[in-house]
Amino acid sequence: xxxxxxxxxxxxxxxxxxxxxxxxxxxxxxxxxxxxxxxxxxxxxxxxxxxxxxxxxxxxxxxxxxxxxxxxxxxxxxxxxxxxxxxxxxxxxxxxxxxxxxxxxxxxxxxxxxxxxxxxxxxxxxxxxxxxxxxxxxxxxxxxxxxxxxxxxxxxxxxxxxxxxxxxxxxxxxxxxxxxxxxxxxxxxxxxxxxxxxxxxxxxxxxxxxxxxxxxxxxxxxxxxxxxxxxxxxxxxxxxxxxxxxxxxxxxxxxxxxxxxxxxxxxxxxxxxxxxxxxxxxxxxxxxxxxxxxxxxxxxxx
Ligand SMILES: Cc1cc2nc3c(=O)[nH]c(=O)nc-3n(C[C@H](O)[C@H](O)[C@H](O)COP(=O)(O)O)c2cc1C
Numbered sequence: 001x002x003x004x005x006x007x008x009x010x011x012x013x014x015x016x017x018x019x020x021x022x023x024x025x026x027x028x029x030x031x032x033x034x035x036x037x038x039x040x041x042x043x044x045x046x047x048x049x050x051x052x053x054x055x056x057x058x059x060x061x062x063x064x065x066x067x068x069x070x071x072x073x074x075x076x077x078x079x080x081x082x083x084x085x086x087x088x089x090x091x092x093x094x095x096x097x098x099x100x101x102x103x104x105x106x107x108x109x110x111x112x113x114x115x116x117x118x119x120x121x122x123x124x125x126x127x128x129x130x131x132x133x134x135x136x137x138x139x140x141x142x143x144x145x146x147x148x149x150x151x152x153x154x155x156x157x158x159x160x161x162x163x164x165x166x167x168x169x170x171x172x173x174x175x176x177x178x179x180x181x182x183x184x185x186x187x188x189x190x191x192x193x194x195x196x197x198x199x200x201x202x203x204x205x206x207x208x209x210x211x212x213x214x215x216x217x218x219x220x221x222x223x224x225x226x227x228x229x230x231x232x233x234x235x236x237x238x239x240x241x242x243x244x245x246x247x248x249x250x251x252x253x254x255x256x257x258x259x260x261x262x263x264x265x266x267x268x269x270x271x272x273x274x275x276x277x278x279x280x281x282x283x284x285x286x287x288x289x290x291x292x293x294x295x296x297x298x299x300x301x302x
Pocket of ligand 1: 019020021022044045046066068070072098125128163189190191213214215216218240241242243261262263264265
Protein backbone atom coordinates (compact mmCIF):
# COMPACT_ATOMS: atom_id res chain seq x y z
CA UNK A 1 0.00 0.00 0.00
CA UNK A 2 1.53 3.29 -1.08
CA UNK A 3 0.17 6.25 0.80
CA UNK A 4 3.11 8.43 -0.13
CA UNK A 5 2.41 11.85 -1.62
CA UNK A 6 4.56 14.60 -3.01
CA UNK A 7 3.29 18.16 -2.76
CA UNK A 8 5.45 20.41 -4.91
CA UNK A 9 8.54 18.45 -3.86
CA UNK A 10 7.55 18.03 -0.20
CA UNK A 11 7.64 14.28 0.25
CA UNK A 12 5.11 12.87 2.72
CA UNK A 13 4.61 9.32 3.98
CA UNK A 14 0.85 9.78 4.05
CA UNK A 15 -1.40 12.37 2.42
CA UNK A 16 -2.69 13.52 5.81
CA UNK A 17 -1.22 16.69 7.32
CA UNK A 18 -2.30 18.73 10.33
CA UNK A 19 -4.01 22.07 9.66
CA UNK A 20 -2.28 25.19 10.97
CA UNK A 21 -3.37 26.39 14.39
CA UNK A 22 -5.02 23.12 15.34
CA UNK A 23 -1.94 21.08 16.26
CA UNK A 24 0.17 23.68 18.02
CA UNK A 25 3.77 23.44 16.88
CA UNK A 26 3.44 19.65 16.87
CA UNK A 27 5.56 19.06 19.96
CA UNK A 28 2.49 19.38 22.20
CA UNK A 29 1.24 16.09 20.72
CA UNK A 30 4.39 14.02 21.33
CA UNK A 31 2.83 12.15 24.25
CA UNK A 32 -0.31 11.23 22.34
CA UNK A 33 1.10 9.76 19.17
CA UNK A 34 4.20 9.01 17.17
CA UNK A 35 4.71 12.32 15.39
CA UNK A 36 6.56 10.50 12.60
CA UNK A 37 3.27 8.97 11.45
CA UNK A 38 1.88 12.29 10.25
CA UNK A 39 2.28 13.22 6.57
CA UNK A 40 3.45 16.75 7.41
CA UNK A 41 3.02 19.17 10.27
CA UNK A 42 1.81 22.64 9.41
CA UNK A 43 2.71 24.67 12.46
CA UNK A 44 0.72 27.38 14.18
CA UNK A 45 0.50 30.69 12.34
CA UNK A 46 3.79 32.52 12.83
CA UNK A 47 4.45 36.26 12.60
CA UNK A 48 7.59 38.44 12.69
CA UNK A 49 6.94 39.69 16.24
CA UNK A 50 5.37 37.68 19.07
CA UNK A 51 1.59 38.18 19.28
CA UNK A 52 -0.70 37.84 22.30
CA UNK A 53 -3.77 37.17 20.18
CA UNK A 54 -7.30 38.44 20.79
CA UNK A 55 -8.97 38.92 24.19
CA UNK A 56 -11.22 36.06 25.37
CA UNK A 57 -13.41 34.34 24.83
CA UNK A 58 -11.66 32.93 21.79
CA UNK A 59 -13.38 29.61 21.13
CA UNK A 60 -17.05 28.65 21.00
CA UNK A 61 -18.70 25.38 20.05
CA UNK A 62 -21.40 25.47 17.41
CA UNK A 63 -23.66 22.73 16.09
CA UNK A 64 -21.33 20.67 13.87
CA UNK A 65 -18.30 22.86 14.33
CA UNK A 66 -16.54 25.57 16.24
CA UNK A 67 -15.87 29.28 16.07
CA UNK A 68 -12.43 30.60 16.90
CA UNK A 69 -10.90 34.04 17.14
CA UNK A 70 -7.43 33.23 18.42
CA UNK A 71 -5.91 36.19 16.59
CA UNK A 72 -2.64 34.48 15.67
CA UNK A 73 -1.21 34.16 19.18
CA UNK A 74 2.36 32.95 18.68
CA UNK A 75 5.86 33.51 20.09
CA UNK A 76 7.22 35.10 16.89
CA UNK A 77 9.52 33.76 14.20
CA UNK A 78 12.79 34.08 16.16
CA UNK A 79 11.52 31.97 19.04
CA UNK A 80 10.19 29.47 16.49
CA UNK A 81 13.62 29.25 14.85
CA UNK A 82 15.68 29.18 18.05
CA UNK A 83 13.44 27.36 20.51
CA UNK A 84 10.97 25.20 18.61
CA UNK A 85 12.39 24.18 15.23
CA UNK A 86 15.50 22.41 16.66
CA UNK A 87 13.20 20.14 18.70
CA UNK A 88 10.84 19.55 15.79
CA UNK A 89 13.77 18.74 13.52
CA UNK A 90 14.48 15.57 15.50
CA UNK A 91 11.42 14.08 13.77
CA UNK A 92 11.37 12.85 10.16
CA UNK A 93 8.16 14.68 9.32
CA UNK A 94 8.29 17.62 6.88
CA UNK A 95 7.63 20.86 8.77
CA UNK A 96 5.63 23.50 6.94
CA UNK A 97 5.55 26.97 8.49
CA UNK A 98 2.31 28.93 8.22
CA UNK A 99 3.14 32.65 8.03
CA UNK A 100 1.13 35.87 8.43
CA UNK A 101 2.11 39.50 8.09
CA UNK A 102 0.67 42.99 8.17
CA UNK A 103 2.21 43.92 4.82
CA UNK A 104 3.38 42.02 1.75
CA UNK A 105 6.97 42.96 2.70
CA UNK A 106 6.56 41.38 6.13
CA UNK A 107 5.55 38.12 4.47
CA UNK A 108 8.67 38.38 2.31
CA UNK A 109 10.90 38.96 5.32
CA UNK A 110 9.39 36.01 7.16
CA UNK A 111 9.99 33.82 4.12
CA UNK A 112 13.66 34.83 3.88
CA UNK A 113 14.23 34.14 7.59
CA UNK A 114 12.78 30.67 7.10
CA UNK A 115 15.31 29.64 4.43
CA UNK A 116 16.90 27.30 6.97
CA UNK A 117 17.36 23.55 7.33
CA UNK A 118 14.33 21.89 8.86
CA UNK A 119 11.74 24.02 7.06
CA UNK A 120 10.25 21.95 4.22
CA UNK A 121 7.76 24.52 2.98
CA UNK A 122 5.93 27.75 3.68
CA UNK A 123 2.17 28.10 3.83
CA UNK A 124 1.11 31.68 3.22
CA UNK A 125 -1.91 32.54 5.33
CA UNK A 126 -3.72 35.24 3.41
CA UNK A 127 -6.98 34.10 4.90
CA UNK A 128 -7.05 34.61 8.69
CA UNK A 129 -10.43 36.18 9.53
CA UNK A 130 -9.43 37.09 13.09
CA UNK A 131 -6.85 39.84 12.81
CA UNK A 132 -7.36 43.54 12.08
CA UNK A 133 -4.47 44.01 9.68
CA UNK A 134 -3.36 41.65 6.95
CA UNK A 135 -4.88 38.20 7.03
CA UNK A 136 -8.13 37.99 5.17
CA UNK A 137 -7.74 41.46 3.67
CA UNK A 138 -5.06 39.94 1.43
CA UNK A 139 -7.04 36.83 0.68
CA UNK A 140 -10.19 38.46 -0.62
CA UNK A 141 -8.56 40.58 -3.31
CA UNK A 142 -6.83 39.00 -6.29
CA UNK A 143 -4.12 41.63 -6.61
CA UNK A 144 -3.23 41.68 -2.92
CA UNK A 145 -3.19 37.90 -2.75
CA UNK A 146 -0.91 37.74 -5.78
CA UNK A 147 1.47 40.39 -4.46
CA UNK A 148 1.87 38.61 -1.11
CA UNK A 149 2.53 35.27 -2.81
CA UNK A 150 5.04 36.89 -5.19
CA UNK A 151 6.93 38.48 -2.28
CA UNK A 152 7.14 35.12 -0.52
CA UNK A 153 8.15 33.32 -3.69
CA UNK A 154 10.89 35.87 -4.40
CA UNK A 155 12.33 35.38 -0.92
CA UNK A 156 11.92 31.66 -0.46
CA UNK A 157 14.00 28.65 -1.39
CA UNK A 158 11.34 26.12 -0.32
CA UNK A 159 7.95 25.34 -1.90
CA UNK A 160 5.33 28.03 -1.31
CA UNK A 161 1.75 27.04 -0.54
CA UNK A 162 -0.95 29.73 -0.73
CA UNK A 163 -3.78 29.21 1.76
CA UNK A 164 -7.03 30.62 0.45
CA UNK A 165 -10.02 32.07 2.23
CA UNK A 166 -13.52 30.76 1.51
CA UNK A 167 -14.91 34.23 2.25
CA UNK A 168 -14.96 35.19 -1.44
CA UNK A 169 -17.52 34.96 -4.20
CA UNK A 170 -15.17 33.42 -6.76
CA UNK A 171 -12.64 30.93 -5.40
CA UNK A 172 -11.52 30.03 -8.93
CA UNK A 173 -10.20 33.49 -9.70
CA UNK A 174 -8.33 33.56 -6.36
CA UNK A 175 -6.75 30.17 -7.09
CA UNK A 176 -5.73 31.32 -10.56
CA UNK A 177 -4.28 34.56 -9.19
CA UNK A 178 -2.02 32.84 -6.65
CA UNK A 179 -0.96 30.20 -9.16
CA UNK A 180 0.00 32.93 -11.64
CA UNK A 181 1.94 34.66 -8.84
CA UNK A 182 4.08 31.56 -8.41
CA UNK A 183 2.40 29.48 -5.70
CA UNK A 184 3.72 25.89 -5.88
CA UNK A 185 0.58 24.50 -4.21
CA UNK A 186 -2.70 25.78 -2.80
CA UNK A 187 -4.39 24.99 0.53
CA UNK A 188 -8.10 25.45 0.81
CA UNK A 189 -9.99 26.33 2.84
CA UNK A 190 -9.40 28.52 5.88
CA UNK A 191 -12.35 29.23 8.20
CA UNK A 192 -15.65 30.83 7.19
CA UNK A 193 -16.43 34.11 8.90
CA UNK A 194 -19.15 33.60 11.53
CA UNK A 195 -20.47 34.73 14.90
CA UNK A 196 -22.59 33.72 17.89
CA UNK A 197 -24.62 35.78 20.38
CA UNK A 198 -25.40 34.93 24.02
CA UNK A 199 -29.14 35.55 24.36
CA UNK A 200 -28.92 35.90 28.15
CA UNK A 201 -26.36 38.71 28.21
CA UNK A 202 -27.11 39.95 24.68
CA UNK A 203 -23.36 40.02 24.15
CA UNK A 204 -21.34 38.37 21.41
CA UNK A 205 -19.93 35.05 22.56
CA UNK A 206 -16.47 35.82 21.18
CA UNK A 207 -14.39 38.71 22.51
CA UNK A 208 -13.60 39.58 18.88
CA UNK A 209 -17.37 39.49 18.06
CA UNK A 210 -16.70 37.56 14.85
CA UNK A 211 -14.60 34.46 14.34
CA UNK A 212 -13.80 31.63 11.98
CA UNK A 213 -16.13 28.68 11.60
CA UNK A 214 -14.53 25.27 11.11
CA UNK A 215 -15.47 21.61 11.49
CA UNK A 216 -18.06 19.36 9.82
CA UNK A 217 -20.40 22.31 9.17
CA UNK A 218 -17.99 23.74 6.58
CA UNK A 219 -17.15 20.50 4.76
CA UNK A 220 -19.60 20.83 1.85
CA UNK A 221 -18.34 24.36 1.14
CA UNK A 222 -14.71 23.26 1.34
CA UNK A 223 -15.30 20.27 -0.90
CA UNK A 224 -17.04 22.41 -3.51
CA UNK A 225 -14.18 24.92 -3.50
CA UNK A 226 -11.51 22.22 -3.82
CA UNK A 227 -13.37 20.73 -6.76
CA UNK A 228 -13.83 24.11 -8.47
CA UNK A 229 -10.16 25.04 -7.96
CA UNK A 230 -9.02 21.62 -9.20
CA UNK A 231 -10.68 22.33 -12.57
CA UNK A 232 -8.91 25.67 -12.89
CA UNK A 233 -5.29 25.27 -11.76
CA UNK A 234 -2.44 22.83 -12.35
CA UNK A 235 -0.64 23.08 -9.01
CA UNK A 236 -1.42 20.44 -6.36
CA UNK A 237 -4.17 21.20 -3.87
CA UNK A 238 -4.31 20.49 -0.14
CA UNK A 239 -7.93 20.07 0.90
CA UNK A 240 -9.24 20.85 4.36
CA UNK A 241 -12.42 21.86 6.13
CA UNK A 242 -14.35 19.50 8.36
CA UNK A 243 -12.33 16.36 7.77
CA UNK A 244 -13.14 14.12 10.74
CA UNK A 245 -12.86 10.66 9.18
CA UNK A 246 -11.10 8.80 6.38
CA UNK A 247 -14.34 8.93 4.40
CA UNK A 248 -14.30 12.74 4.56
CA UNK A 249 -10.68 12.78 3.40
CA UNK A 250 -11.44 10.41 0.50
CA UNK A 251 -14.13 12.82 -0.72
CA UNK A 252 -11.51 15.60 -0.85
CA UNK A 253 -9.09 13.37 -2.76
CA UNK A 254 -11.80 12.44 -5.27
CA UNK A 255 -12.63 16.15 -5.65
CA UNK A 256 -9.03 16.81 -6.69
CA UNK A 257 -6.94 17.33 -3.58
CA UNK A 258 -3.52 15.62 -3.63
CA UNK A 259 -3.28 15.81 0.16
CA UNK A 260 -5.59 16.73 3.01
CA UNK A 261 -5.25 18.45 6.36
CA UNK A 262 -7.04 17.60 9.57
CA UNK A 263 -7.92 20.58 11.77
CA UNK A 264 -10.84 20.73 14.20
CA UNK A 265 -10.81 16.91 14.48
CA UNK A 266 -7.53 17.19 16.45
CA UNK A 267 -9.48 18.81 19.29
CA UNK A 268 -11.75 15.76 19.43
CA UNK A 269 -9.06 13.12 18.92
CA UNK A 270 -5.39 14.09 19.09
CA UNK A 271 -4.55 11.08 16.91
CA UNK A 272 -7.07 12.04 14.21
CA UNK A 273 -4.47 12.56 11.46
CA UNK A 274 -3.11 9.05 11.97
CA UNK A 275 -6.60 7.51 12.17
CA UNK A 276 -7.63 9.22 8.93
CA UNK A 277 -4.46 8.01 7.16
CA UNK A 278 -5.02 4.43 8.34
CA UNK A 279 -8.61 4.57 7.10
CA UNK A 280 -7.48 5.76 3.66
CA UNK A 281 -5.09 2.80 3.52
CA UNK A 282 -7.87 0.36 4.40
CA UNK A 283 -10.15 1.91 1.78
CA UNK A 284 -7.50 1.56 -0.92
CA UNK A 285 -7.00 -2.07 0.04
CA UNK A 286 -10.74 -2.81 -0.06
CA UNK A 287 -10.99 -1.26 -3.52
CA UNK A 288 -7.97 -3.15 -4.82
CA UNK A 289 -5.99 0.07 -5.26
CA UNK A 290 -2.33 0.46 -4.38
CA UNK A 291 -1.62 4.17 -4.52
CA UNK A 292 -3.40 7.14 -3.04
CA UNK A 293 -2.93 9.08 -6.26
CA UNK A 294 -5.33 6.66 -7.93
CA UNK A 295 -8.08 8.58 -6.11
CA UNK A 296 -7.00 12.14 -6.82
CA UNK A 297 -9.55 14.01 -8.94
CA UNK A 298 -11.37 10.82 -9.86
CA UNK A 299 -14.90 11.94 -9.03
CA UNK A 300 -17.19 10.63 -11.77
CA UNK A 301 -19.63 13.25 -13.00
CA UNK A 302 -21.38 11.31 -15.71
C1 LIG B 1 -8.32 27.15 16.71
C2 LIG B 1 -7.95 27.33 15.27
C3 LIG B 1 -6.81 28.08 14.95
C4 LIG B 1 -6.43 28.25 13.60
N1 LIG B 1 -5.30 28.96 13.32
C5 LIG B 1 -4.90 29.08 12.01
C6 LIG B 1 -3.67 29.74 11.69
O1 LIG B 1 -2.93 30.21 12.57
N2 LIG B 1 -3.34 29.85 10.37
C7 LIG B 1 -4.12 29.33 9.37
O2 LIG B 1 -3.78 29.45 8.19
N3 LIG B 1 -5.28 28.67 9.66
C8 LIG B 1 -5.68 28.54 10.94
N4 LIG B 1 -6.84 27.86 11.24
C9 LIG B 1 -7.63 27.27 10.14
C10 LIG B 1 -7.34 25.77 9.97
O3 LIG B 1 -5.98 25.54 9.65
C11 LIG B 1 -8.23 25.14 8.86
O4 LIG B 1 -7.98 25.78 7.64
C12 LIG B 1 -9.72 25.27 9.17
O5 LIG B 1 -9.96 25.10 10.54
C13 LIG B 1 -10.58 24.28 8.37
O6 LIG B 1 -10.30 22.93 8.71
P1 LIG B 1 -11.10 22.10 9.83
O7 LIG B 1 -12.55 22.30 9.58
O8 LIG B 1 -10.64 20.69 9.67
O9 LIG B 1 -10.69 22.67 11.16
C14 LIG B 1 -7.23 27.68 12.58
C15 LIG B 1 -8.38 26.95 12.92
C16 LIG B 1 -8.73 26.75 14.23
C17 LIG B 1 -9.96 25.93 14.55
